[in-house]
Structure formats: C-alpha cells, structure tokens
Amino acid sequence: MTTTTPSAGQRTRPWPRYLSIAQVSLQDAVAYRVSTIIGIGVAFLWVLILYFLWRAAYARAPLTAGYTWPEMRTYVVLAFGINALVGWRVGSLMMATVRTGDVVFDYVRPLNYCFAQLFRACGYCLVEGLVSLAMCLLVGFAFLHIAAPASPADALLFAVSLLLGVLTKALFVFLVSLLAFWTLSGLGLMWAQQAVIQVFSGTIVPLALMPDWLRTLAAILPLRGIVATPLTLYLGKADPPTALGLLALQAGWVAALLLLANVAWRRAFDVAEIQGG
Amino acid sequence: MSAVITAEGLTMRFRRPVKRPGLAGSLKHLVHPEYTWATAVADVNLSIEPGESVAYVGPNGAGKSTTIKLLCGILIPSAGRVEVCGLQPHRNRQRNAANISVVFGQRTQLWWDIPVIESLRLLGDIYSVPATEYQRNLTEMVDVLDLAPLLPVPVRQLSLGQRMRCDLAAALIHSPRVLFLDEPTIGLDVAVKAKLRELVGRMVRERGLTLMLTSHDVGDIEQLCPRLVMLDAGRVVYDGRYAELSRRFAWETKITASSAVPLDGHPELAVAQIPGVTRTDRPDGTTLRVWFDNRVATCGTVVAGIVDQFRISDLAVDEGAAEDVIRRLYSGDLEYSTEEPA
Ligand SMILES: Nc1ncnc2c1ncn2[C@@H]1O[C@H](COP(=O)(O)OP(=O)(O)OP(=O)(O)O)[C@@H](O)[C@H]1O
Numbered sequence: 109m110t111t112t113t114p115s116a117g118q119r120t121r122p123w124p125r126y127l128s129i130a131q132v133s134l135q136d137a138v139a140y141r142v143s144t145i146i147g148i149g150v151a152f153l154w155v156l157i158l159y160f161l162w163r164a165a166y167a168r169a170p171l172t173a174g175y176t177w178p179e180m181r182t183y184v185v186l187a188f189g190i191n192a193l194v195g196w197r198v199g200s201l202m203m204a205t206v207r208t209g210d211v212v213f214d215y216v217r218p219l220n221y222c223f224a225q226l227f228r229a230c231g232y233c234l235v236e237g238l239v240s241l242a243m244c245l246l247v248g249f250a251f252l253h254i255a256a257p258a259s260p261a262d263a264l265l266f267a268v269s270l271l272l273g274v275l276t277k278a279l280f281v282f283l284v285s286l287l288a289f290w291t292l293s294g295l296g297l298m299w300a301q302q303a304v305i306q307v308f309s310g311t312i313v314p315l316a317l318m319p320d321w322l323r324t325l326a327a328i329l330p331l332r333g334i335v336a337t338p339l340t341l342y343l344g345k346a347d348p349p350t351a352l353g354l355l356a357l358q359a360g361w362v363a364a365l366l367l368l369a370n371v372a373w374r375r376a377f378d379v380a381e382i383q384g385g
Numbered sequence: 386m387s388a389v390i391t392a393e394g395l396t397m398r399f400r401r402p403v404k405r406p407g408l409a410g411s412l413k414h415l416v417h418p419e420y421t422w423a424t425a426v427a428d429v430n431l432s433i434e435p436g437e438s439v440a441y442v443g444p445n446g447a448g449k450s451t452t453i454k455l456l457c458g459i460l461i462p463s464a465g466r467v468e469v470c471g472l473q474p475h476r477n478r479q480r481n482a483a484n485i486s487v488v489f490g491q492r493t494q495l496w497w498d499i500p501v502i503e504s505l506r507l508l509g510d511i512y513s514v515p516a517t518e519y520q521r522n523l524t525e526m527v528d529v530l531d532l533a534p535l536l537p538v539p540v541r542q543l544s545l546g547q548r549m550r551c552d553l554a555a556a557l558i559h560s561p562r563v564l565f566l567d568e569p570t571i572g573l574d575v576a577v578k579a580k581l582r583e584l585v586g587r588m589v590r591e592r593g594l595t596l597m598l599t600s601h602d603v604g605d606i607e608q609l610c611p612r613l614v615m616l617d618a619g620r621v622v623y624d625g626r627y628a629e630l631s632r633r634f635a636w637e638t639k640i641t642a643s644s645a646v647p648l649d650g651h652p653e654l655a656v657a658q659i660p661g662v663t664r665t666d667r668p669d670g671t672t673l674r675v676w677f678d679n680r681v682a683t684c685g686t687v688v689a690g691i692v693d694q695f696r697i698s699d700l701a702v703d704e705g706a707a708e709d710v711i712r713r714l715y716s717g718d719l720e721y722s723t724e725e726p727a
Pocket residue numbers: 381382383384385399400401423424425443444445446447448449450451452
C-alpha cells in the first residue's frame with residue numbers, strides 16, 4: 109500500500125514535465141518492488157552459472173584472450189549488473205499500449221514521445237537497475253572476489269561510459285519497441301532484442317573472445333557501449349587514446365540513435381492503425 | 386474564422402486485410418497480401434463555435450470514434466481538412482494537445498498502479514499548469530465529483546464509475562479549450578452520470594469550454610447538448626438542434642383509437658382512405674392504430690375521419706419523442722429523409 113499525501117497543492121510551480129514522468133515511474137517501480145527483486149534474484153543465477161563455467165575454464169588455461177581470471181570474474185559479474193540497469197519494462201509497456209490502443213493518450217499529450225519514454229526508463233533504472241547493480245556489487249565484492257576499478261582515472265572514464273551505455277540501451281529498447289506500431293505483436297521482438305543485446309553488448313562474453321567476424325561487427329555496432337566499453341574502461345584495458353576513442357564512438361552512437369529515435373517515433377505515430385473503438 | 390473546430394470533406398478509409406481462412410490462407414496473405422478498403426468517415430463537414438456543445442450520435446460503427454480520433458490528431462485523414470483551434474491536429478500533435486482533452490469511456494489515461502492524485506499531479510506537470518490554476522481546478526473537481534476519498538487510491542483498485550470520475554478530472558486539469566468525450570457515461574449508474582454531466586455542464590457555462598460528445602445515452606445529449614450531429618455509415622445525416630429532430634424525421638404520427646365495444650366490419654379500410662394516412666392495423670378487436678404523415682395531414686382531420694367510423698372511447702397520439710426518433714432511425718424504422726418537411 110502506497111500512502112501519499114496530496115502534496116501537489118503545496119507546490120508553488122509545476123515540475124519540469126519530463127522530471128515528473130521519471131519520478132512517477134520511479135514510484136511505479138517501487139510499487140512493484142517484490143516482483144522486481146524476485147526477477148533480479150532469478151536472473152542472478154545466470155551470473156553464478158557463468159562464473160563457475162569460467163572458473164573451470166581458467167583452471168586449465170590461466171589467460172584467455174588477454175583476460176586473467178581476476179579480470180574475467182570481475183567482467184562476468186559486473187556485465188550482468190550493468191546490463192540490468194535498463195530493463196524491458198518500458199518496452200513492454202509501450203508494446204502493450206499499442207496492442208490495446210491505449211497509445212491514443214500518447215498522441216494527445218504535449219510531449220516528445222521519445223523523451224517521455226527515456227525519462228520513464230530513468231525512473232525504473234533508479235529502482236530496478238540500481239537494486240540489481242547493488243546486488244552484483246555486494247555479492248561480487250563479498251564472495252566472488254571482483255576487482256575495484258584499475259585506477260581513479262579509469263573509474264571516472266567508466267562512470268561516463270556507463271551513463272552513455274544506459275542511454276544506448278534505453279534508446280535501443282525504445283527503437284525495437286517502436287516496431288510494434290507496425291507489427292502489433294511484440295513478444296517475438298522482445299525475445300529477439302534480448303538475445304541481440306546480450307551477444308552484441310558483450311554481456312555473455314567479452315568482445316575479445318568472439319570469433320573474428322563477430323568481433324568486427326560487435327566492435328562497430330552501438331550495443332558494445334552498453335556493457336563491453338564501460339567494462340573495458342573499468343578494467344583499465346584501454347590506453348588513454350583508445351579510451352577516448354571508445355567514448356567518442358559511444359557518444360556518436362548515442363547522438364545517432366537519438367536522432368533516429370526522434371524521426372522513427374513520428375513515423376510510427378503516422379503509420380499506426382489504432383486498435384479498438 | 387471563428388470556429389474552434391472545422392472539418393471539410395473529412396474522410397477516413399481503413400485498409401482491411403483479406404485473409405482466407407486457415408493456414409494456407411495466412412500464408413497466401415503473407416506472399417500476396419490483398420486488402421479491401423472500408424470507409425469509416427465519409428465527407429463530413431462540421432463547424433463548431435467556441436463554447437458550443439455538440440452531441441455526435443449514430444448507430445454502432447457509424448464512425449463516431451473515428452471522427453473523434455481525427456479531430457484529436459490521432460488518425461490522419463484520408464481526405465479532407467481538419468482544424469482545431471487553428472491547428473491541423475495530426476500535423477501539430479504536441480501543440481494541439483495543449484488545447485484539447487479527450488476521454489474514451491472504455492479506456493483510462495490514469496497510471497494504473499499509482500494513486501489518483503499522483504496521476505493528476507503528473508498531468509498538471511506535463512501541461513505545465515500553474516500551481517494556482519491547478520489548485521483551483523482540483524478543488525472544483527474534487528468538490529463536484531466527490532473525489533476526496535478516491536485521491537489516495539491506486540487506479541487499479543477503483544470501480545468503473547469511480548475511475549471515470551477520476552478520468553474526467555484528469556481530462557480537465559489543464560483547462561483545455563476543447564473537450565472530446567467518447568461515450569463517457571457507458572456503464573455508469575444514474576448518480577455518477579449526473580455528476581459527470583454537472584461538471585461538464587459547468588465548465589461549458591462558466592469557462593466557455595467547447596464540447597463534443599458521443600453517446601448512446603439520450604440523457605447526456607438532452608442535458609448537455611443543444612446541437613446534435615447524426616452520423617450514419619460515416620455520413621452526416623442530420624446537423625441541427627436536438628429539439629428539432631422529431632420535426633425533421635418524425636413526420637409519421639401514430640394514433641391509437643379504442644372503442645368500448647368490439648369494432649364492426651372493417652373501419653381500417655375506410656380510415657386508410659383519409660389523405661395522409663400511411664398505414665393502419667388492428668392489434669385487437671377493440672383497437673385501431675393509424676399512422677399518418679403529419680406534413681400532409683393534421684391530427685384533427687385524421688381523428689375526425691376515425692370518428693366517422695366508430696365511437697372512440699380512448700385516444701392516444703404518439704408524436705415520437707426525440708429519443709424514440711433516434712431509436713427508430715437507428716433501427717431503420719424511420720428514413721433519413723433529406724427533404725425538409727413540407
Ligand atoms: N483500426 C481500424 N481498422 C479497420 N477498421 C476500423 C478501425 N477502426 C475502426 N474501424 C471501422 O470503422 C468503422 C467506424 O468505427 P467507429 O469506431 O468510428 O464507430 P463508432 O461510431 O464509434 O461506433 P460505436 O458506437 O460502436 O462506438 C467501423 O466499421 C469499424 O469497423
């Protein structure tokens with residue numbers, strides 16, 4: 109039970125609209141905290157499975173594609189936590205409104221649909237994302253011996269990269285969910301996007317371990333910005349020029365995706381066949 | 386142009402896939418899609434002045450909701466022009482949104498899992514409603530719609546009637562200039578209907594709100610809308626005062642005459658000869674029913690003709706109330722005659 113005092117009346121001026129959206133989605137996420145925590149717990153099993161698989165592999169070969177075991181275990185645990193920062197919630201909500209036709213209300217609000225969804229994602233990110241990241245860090249540092257950032261400078265680069273990564277994923281989820289305006293049913297899209305993100309972001313394995321053709325592809329696509337780039341910087345595996353190059357690539361992709369998203373949603377609104385009387 | 390809402394030749398066609406039944410049909414459609422076109426709204430012309438209240442009625446599937454969606458900028462017209470507050474809604478969705486509001490009776494715009502007051506506050510922020518205006522609107526709506534006990538409750542825990550009250554408040558929180566209501570009172574009890582009508586009526590009277598309402602409930606129309614636009618199969622068949630509806634369409638008046646004793650012979654044959662009488666029947670031994678065209682004959686001449694045949698003990702004249710006229714128009718019992726009554 110959420111108790112709220114009608115505090116709105118005491119405000120002297122309205123909040124900025126997108127901030128208010130983020131705040132409400134945060135409240136929404138809190139309302140669902142139990143299911144959120146269960147979801148995170150179940151997904152965390154994957155971390156453990158990957159962790160022990162890699163440990164067995166490293167028992168035979170101490171160095172794989174340039175990663176030592178302490179680096180690899182840090183990568184595996186943090187990769188999960190970082191990828192979980194932005195979930196599917198906003199995507200599935202978008203698809204549901206298209207399917208039922210409730211999307212009509214998004215047509216009659218003085219909002220940029222893309223920004224509204226991104227700020228909504230922020231609200232969920234703050235609750236669901238941070239809870240799962242905190243859980244990874246907690247379990248990781250306490251039991252799985254993950255390493256701290258390689259240096260304070262690396263920590264800073266990592267933080268910037270992480271922020272860009274969150275935006276990249278939120279934009280990607282937004283763009284994929286927009287396809288529901290054309291296809292109506294979103295379940296297939298959801299699974300497909302999940303698999304694509306897990307592979308190309310480097311959540312399952314670092315890019316360095318991928319076969320050549322896949323690595324080349326993953327290296328230029330935007331999805332590496334979600335997990336692989338922040339973690340490369342965290343582990344201090346890029347020299348300063350490379351690190352700046354990686355950040356520039358990330359930032360460039362974010363700008364491109366943002367542009368694309370803003371063209372795409374207007375198009376989607378125009379083609380959609382609104383369901384229901 | 387002073388009108389708030391104008392539509393000229395507004396037309397909406399929907400594409401429907403033609404799918405033969407079964408898997409083979411689905412596959413065939415995938416390879417070689419076939420479509421048919423259905424016209425939901427055909428060449429509609431409307432001009433609505435500021436502060437006017439217009440009821441938009443018509444049988445199921447007539448194209449009412451489609452028109453509302455066109456006027457809100459949700460759908461893009463296949464042909465024709467729309468303008469709302471000087472903007473073409475589908476070309477300026479965000480700017481248009483600040484002027485209008487829409488309530489769909491079977492949907493909610495409130496956030497499902499958070500308390501109602503939070504949804505209202507969020508809408509206030511989205512529309513950048515100044516704090517004093519927000520407070521004034523909220524107080525008035527809480528008062529008229531009796532919302533106080535509902536404000537702290539998440540929407541998913543509300544009954545339909547409670548939710549609709551909150552939805553109306555949500556639609557009015559930013560003081561829109563134009564309000565579209567698509568079947569707002571569907572499934573509501575009389576008391577809740579009265580509350581909704583009271584609030585909307587008040588906004589129209591006191592704030593100059595322009596209202597366009599679709600409904601199958603004649604009470605909504607009677608109490609809120611002096612003007613009525615009727616749609617059939619996507620076309621406007623009537624645009625005028627609600628009170629004039631019966632004069633326009635109910636040109637047939639029914640007279641039921643009873644006798645104290647069983648009727649002898651066939652008085653209906655003689656009555657049928659009276660000029661203007663369209664048909665007659667004898668539901669039982671003592672009663673005669675006569676329908677006549679009230680543009681041609683008057684009640685007096687027809688009754689005089691009946692009196693010539695037998696002694697009337699009881700007489701009822703049924704002119705057809707507007708509600709009855711609407712029902713009979715929908716069922717095809719009355720014709721959408723395009724001529725003005727003579
Ligand atoms: N997305 C759509 N795709 C195809 N046809 C549609 C679509 N939306 C509506 N229609 C068709 O357009 C016609 C008008 O529908 P509309 O919802 O406007 O009717 P209505 O007057 O609101 O009826 P009701 O009183 O039942 O609500 C119907 O024949 C309907 O089948």
